[in-house]
Amino acid sequence: MSKENLPPVWNRVGKHGVFPEANHDEIARYNFLANLNRYLATVVSPGNKIAYEKRVRPKFQAERDRDFETREEVREAMKKDPHYQAWSALRRSSMEMRQQAGRSLVLHQANELAEKAERLNQGKDTLKLNPDLEIPHYVRVVDHHCMPGSYYTELMEGDVTAAANYDSGLFVTTTGLLGRMNDGGGRAISQWLKTEHPEFQPKRILDIGCGLGHNVVPIAQAYPDAEVIAIDVAAPMLRYGHARAQDLGVNNITFIQMDGANSGFADRSFDWIQTTMFLHETSSKSLHRIGKEIYRMLKPGGLTLHIEQPQYSEDMELYEQFIRDWDAYYNNEPFWSKMHDIDVKELLTKAGFKEEAFIQIAVKAANDIAEGQQAEKTVEDYGRSPIWNVFGAWK
Ligand SMILES: C[S@@+](CC[C@H](N)C(=O)[O-])C[C@H]1O[C@@H](n2cnc3c(N)ncnc32)[C@H](O)[C@@H]1O
Incomplete structure (x- = not known):
C-alpha cells in the first residue's frame, strides 16, 4: 500500500x-x-x-x-x-x-x-426524551x-x-473518508443546496434518524436562522448528540426521541426533510410509512433529500451489485439489499410527490482530514467514486 x-x-x-x-x-x-x-x-x-x-x-x-x-x-x-x-x-x-x-x-x-x-x-429544553417510545x-x-x-x-x-x-x-x-467530524454528507448536501438553490431559505428543517447528529450539525450551521429538529428512536444517540452539538456551539437543533414513521408533527410544517444513511436501516413497512409522513409534513414548495449508497439499477454491473451486497449478508444490515433494489422514484411518487419533481444527484464531498496534504482533498482523490448519492423531491 x-x-x-x-x-x-x-x-x-x-x-x-x-x-x-x-x-x-x-x-x-x-x-x-x-x-x-x-x-x-x-x-x-x-x-x-x-x-x-x-x-x-x-x-x-x-x-x-x-x-x-x-x-x-x-x-x-x-x-x-x-x-x-x-x-x-x-x-x-x-x-x-x-x-x-x-x-x-x-x-x-x-x-x-x-x-x-x-x-x-x-x-x-432542546433535548426531549420519551422513555415510553416503542423501539x-x-x-x-x-x-x-x-x-x-x-x-x-x-x-x-x-x-x-x-x-x-x-x-x-x-x-x-470509513478510514477517515467522512472527514474530521464524520460530517461529510451533511456538509456536502448543504453546500450543494446553497450553491444550486440560493433562493431556498428553509425556516424549519427535520432530520429523521439523526443518530448522534454527525450530519445534521453542518446543516444547522449552514442555516443558523432555521429551527432544526432532529429525531431518533435511540435515547443514547440523542443524549450524546445533543451534548455534542451544545459543546460545538450549535444551539438551533432540538433533539427529540420519536419514530419517523409516526412522529405526529403537523401537516405542512417543514421546509426541508432530510435523512442521511438512514433509510437502509429501516424496513419495507416503515420505509413506505416514512415516505408518506414526509409528504404530509412538507410545506408546498418544500424539499426532501436522502443520502444513501447508490441503488442497484440495471446500469450497475452485477459484480458491483454483488460486492456492495456484502453488508446485507455479513455486516448485520438485513434491509440493505431490499432498500437498494427498490425504485426510489416510485417510493416517492407513491408517497404523494409528482414524478417530475423527483431529483437524483451525486454530491461531491470535501474531506478535511487528509493528514499533511491538501486540506480539502476529495473522496474521489482517494480513488473512490463519489459516495454521496442523493435522491429526493420538491413538493
Ligand atoms: C446509521 S444511523 C443514522 C446516522 C445519521 N443519520 C448520521 O447522519 O450520522 C441510523 C439511525 O436511525 C435510527 N432509527 C432507526 N429507525 C428509526 C425510526 N423509525 N425513526 C427514527 N430513528 C430511527 C437509529 O436509532 C440510528 O440512530
Whole structure:
C-alpha cells in the first residue's frame, strides 16, 4: 500500500466535550484497524474482481453456456472462491474487532461519559426524551453493523456508550473518508443546496434518524436562522448528540426521541426533510410509512433529500451489485439489499410527490482530514467514486 493511500491517524479525528478519552494502546488499536480496513479495501478487495473475471465467471459460462443474470448467481459462485472467502472473513473480523475495540474504550469510562453528557444537557429544553417510545422491531432485533446492543441499548441511567462507541470508531470503518467530524454528507448536501438553490431559505428543517447528529450539525450551521429538529428512536444517540452539538456551539437543533414513521408533527410544517444513511436501516413497512409522513409534513414548495449508497439499477454491473451486497449478508444490515433494489422514484411518487419533481444527484464531498496534504482533498482523490448519492423531491 503506497504512503499516500494510508488512512489518517486517529488523533486527527475532531474531538468535543463528550468525546471519549483514549489511551496509547486504544489509539494504536484503532489505527491498526483503520489501516487493516484500508488495506482490505484497496489491496485485497481488487483481487475479488480478478477472481471473478479470471476464474469464477469463465467457469460459470463454461458450465451453463450463458453469463450471470442476477447478483445472487454471482454470490453463489463467488462464495466458493478462496480469495473471496479470505477477504470476506477478514472484513467481518475487522468489523467485529472494531466494535470490540470501541466497546472496551467506552465501557470503562461509561460513568464519566454519562456525567459529561448530563453537564451539557441539563436544564436545556432542546433535548426531549420519551422513555415510553416503542423501539421498532427491526431496530430491537439486530446488532446493526455488529454493534453490540445496536443504537438503543442502555446499560445504566443516562447511558451514552452506544453513541460514544459509534462516534469514536466510525473513523475506523470509513478510514477517515467522512472527514474530521464524520460530517461529510451533511456538509456536502448543504453546500450543494446553497450553491444550486440560493433562493431556498428553509425556516424549519427535520432530520429523521439523526443518530448522534454527525450530519445534521453542518446543516444547522449552514442555516443558523432555521429551527432544526432532529429525531431518533435511540435515547443514547440523542443524549450524546445533543451534548455534542451544545459543546460545538450549535444551539438551533432540538433533539427529540420519536419514530419517523409516526412522529405526529403537523401537516405542512417543514421546509426541508432530510435523512442521511438512514433509510437502509429501516424496513419495507416503515420505509413506505416514512415516505408518506414526509409528504404530509412538507410545506408546498418544500424539499426532501436522502443520502444513501447508490441503488442497484440495471446500469450497475452485477459484480458491483454483488460486492456492495456484502453488508446485507455479513455486516448485520438485513434491509440493505431490499432498500437498494427498490425504485426510489416510485417510493416517492407513491408517497404523494409528482414524478417530475423527483431529483437524483451525486454530491461531491470535501474531506478535511487528509493528514499533511491538501486540506480539502476529495473522496474521489482517494480513488473512490463519489459516495454521496442523493435522491429526493420538491413538493
Ligand atoms: C446509521 S444511523 C443514522 C446516522 C445519521 N443519520 C448520521 O447522519 O450520522 C441510523 C439511525 O436511525 C435510527 N432509527 C432507526 N429507525 C428509526 C425510526 N423509525 N425513526 C427514527 N430513528 C430511527 C437509529 O436509532 C440510528 O440512530
